Amino acid sequence: MKSRAQSILRDVFGHQAFRPGQAEVIEAILSNRHVLAVMPTGSGKSLCFQVPALVLGGLTVVVSPLVALMQDQVAALRLCGVAADSINSGRRRAENVATWRRVVAGGTRLLYMAPERLMTEPMLAALAKLPLTLLAIDEAHCISQWGHGFRPEYADLCRLHDLFPHVPILALTATADAVTRDDIAQQLLGGRMEHVVQGFDRPNIHLSVQMKRNWKQQLLDILARHPNESGIVYCLSRKKTEAVAALLQQKGFHALPYHAAMDQAAREANQNAFITDPVVIMVATIAFGMGIDKADVRFVVHTDLPGTMEAYYQEIGRAGRDGAAAEAHMLYGLGDLRIRRQFIEDEASSPERKRREHKRLDALLGYCESPSCRRIPLLAYFGEVSEPCGNCDICHHPVSCVDGTPMARQVLAAVRQSGQRYGAAHVIDIVYGSLTEKVRRAGHAQLDSFGVGKERSKSQWRSLIRQMVASGLLKLDIAGYGSLMITPKGCELQGGEERFFYREDVVAPSSRSSEPSANGRKTKAGQSAPAEEPLSDEQGDLLARLKALRLHLARQRDVPAYVIFPDRTLIDMARRCPCTKEEFAQVNGVGTVKLNDFAEPFLEAIAANAPPSSDPR
Known part of the structure; x- marks a missing residue:
């Protein structure tokens, strides 16, 4: 079957070799094993089920969350000569009926459906009569309540293995931390899934973060460093998307808006212009980007704080897919933080989920306030260890830090003495000396660490703890209740083997401070990021x-x-x-x-x- 997969890759899709991780996933599927594949944006996840579908024959069902994405993938497959189709709410009933007749007749290899359409009793009963050979679940992080994009309709997919016990299941996602990965596997197959996790590092992307001062001017300063280049500017709201696109047009940029409330024809026209024109700036909400394959995106700018580290990683991953130098800029302010907190509170979800989402937001803030290399907390969030990268604003322009070792030890003492079972708010109450009902009930007013840091404000302690998380001294137990836990590095600091320096002022001095080195981007090892020679x-x-x-x-x-x-x-x-x-x-x-x-x-x-x-x- 390996040779058959290689032939299909070459003859149908026109590729000479599999990318990292693809062959491993495909081999497992062809051996009838269940797989969870976590692969970065742009790494070719779709081929992981498209190739096996053609090798195995029969019918492969692909679960996809977006109608537009389904339609684009079906169109792309048909242009390659693959019998693919979709049944979705965006088509007329007669079209869906005609599609189903082709499926029943055996004329379809890949059928795309949304989870809510797949998991109806009539559809499941009809599929049970067909030669189903593979179930592929795209955007699988939506299954997990611990994931950043949980969708209730995805939860019902957990019945698939019981309904089709002999059919291999492939779950795919670009962004899932270790907790979410384990939960996806547990929900789908009681944990019995192979994990194929590709590295998360994109060393060619330069990272920078600035606190907002005059965000419009900051944005213009950033874009001035990217003349005649294509990029994406993400905004939090549809209204802001329209306003920013208009602002950039007034300033002479070829900027186009994109958001879900726009007319479909206008969205498609703007999307095509972005794909075709080398100098278009797409100003968009998060509705834009999924499934878009444009190699020469040179920059991604967030004008507002993203929702989670996973969302941030996925969105910046749309830059530099050609391996050449690209940049990811983020502007954030206290107003963004308030809005994000409110979004979480307004969500129709359990108190437990809200607590976890607040802790995820804390992790992103820790990244923003990092006193050292930004790649270290970004990759640590996904379970990878990194050295200073030499390709972020802090590596290029180190911030002024002060020795926070005594304060960090006070925090670590409070975490350890309280049993590593409490979140940041409670730990701060201990060191600050707040005699809350929770502190009194737990008996923590009697701890040696109670009240040792009353000379500092609670906001200062919050920033310090976020930076301790970003530096790897503490970690958040997102699977639990956001408890702070001491890492081996934190133990070394407690033992006198480490020191901790933190930044008191997180406001960036100027937009120039995030300008990349003229010598080009560097990887973790200090080597130039691999990239092809530019076109003549x-x-x-x-x-x-x-x-x-x-x-x-x-x-x-x-x-x-x-x-x-x-x-x-x-x-x-x-x-x-x-x-x-x-x-x-x-x-x-x-x-x-x-x-x-x-x-x-x-x-x-x-x-x-x-x-x-x-x-x-």
């Missing part, structure tokens, strides 16, 4: 022509531009400049069907762009 001027001109052709072909077929070919394929095409159909077949992402359908127009465009040959006479 001639290759860049050709790429622009190829994108224009792609958009023309996409409009003819009424599909998004990137469905014809992703940016990676066009960039490879511009580098290779194939002259024949045989050479065109070697371009990454050109399978057999796309070779037959698209070789002629693209070869003509390439030939038209070629310089006239010189006369040897």
Whole structure:
């Protein structure tokens, strides 16, 4: 089956080799094992179920949360010659009925559905009569109540294994911490799932965070460092999205808005422009980005605090997919924090879930207030250990820190003496000396650490504790009640083997402080981030022509531009400049069907762009 999978990868999808993690996941599925795959945005998760679906035959059901994403994936598969379809609320009933008839007749290999449509009794009973060979659950973090995007309709998917006990289940997500991963596996199969977790580090992305002062000017200062480049500006609300897009247009930027309340045709037009034009700035809510494959996004800016570390990681992961240098900027303020807290409180969820979401937000704040390399807390959140990266604002411009070792030891003492069972608020009450009912009931007023830090404000202690979490001295037990727990590094500080320095003032001095080093980005080991050589001027001109052709072909077929070919394929095409159909077949992402359908127009465009040959006479 391995050779069959390799042939499908090459002949259908036009790739010569699997990316890291893909072969491992596919081999497990083909061996009838259940897998949870955690792979970064842009790493090719879809191939992990698309290739097995074609190897196994029969029917593969793919659970996807968004109708637009389903439709785009179906369109992309059909262009590769794969019999794919979807049943969803965005189609007329007659279309869904026709699709189901094709499924029953055995003419469909992959069927995309939303969880609420899949988990109806009539649909489940009908699927039980078909040769179902694989169940793939995309955005699987939505299953876990500990995940950042829990959706109640996803919870019912936990019945799938009992209903189809002999069918392998593949759960996929780009963002899930260890607690969420364990819960997904527990919910779906009582924990009996293999975990394939790819590294979370994207060393080519420069990270920076600024406290808001004049956010509009800060945004303009950031964009001034990215002339004639494409990027995404994320805003918290639809109203702000429209206002920021208008502001940037007034300042001469080619900026377009994107949010869920826009007319669908306008959204699709703006999305196509973003995919095709090399200098478009998309100003968007989080509704934009899922499934978008644009390789040359050079920057992502958050004008407001994201909801969680997972959301932040997923959104910045849309930058620099070509491996070249990219930047992720975040602006945040106390107003953002208040709004995010209110969102959590307004959510129709249990008190326990609200506590966990507040702790997740605390982890993100710890990242924002980190006194040292930003990559260390970002990767630590997902369970990875990192050295200073040399590619963030703090590594390039270290902040002024003071020795907080005595205060950190006071916090650690309070955590240890109270049994490592309480969250930050209670620990602060102990060191500050607040005789709350909870402190009195637990008998913690008698602890040696009670009242040792009354000379500092509670807000100062909160910032200190967040930075201790960011520095790895403490960790949050998100699976429990957000309790603070002492790490091995924290034990070393208690024992006198470590010191802790923290930043008293978290307000960035100026926008220039986050400017990347002129020497380029560095990886954790201090080496330049791997990236291909930039395109020459001639290759860049050709790429622009190829994108224009792609958009023309996409409009003819009424599909998004990137469905014809992703940016990676066009960039490879511009580098290779194939002259024949045989050479065109070697371009990454050109399978057999796309070779037959698209070789002629693209070869003509390439030939038209070629310089006239010189006369040897």
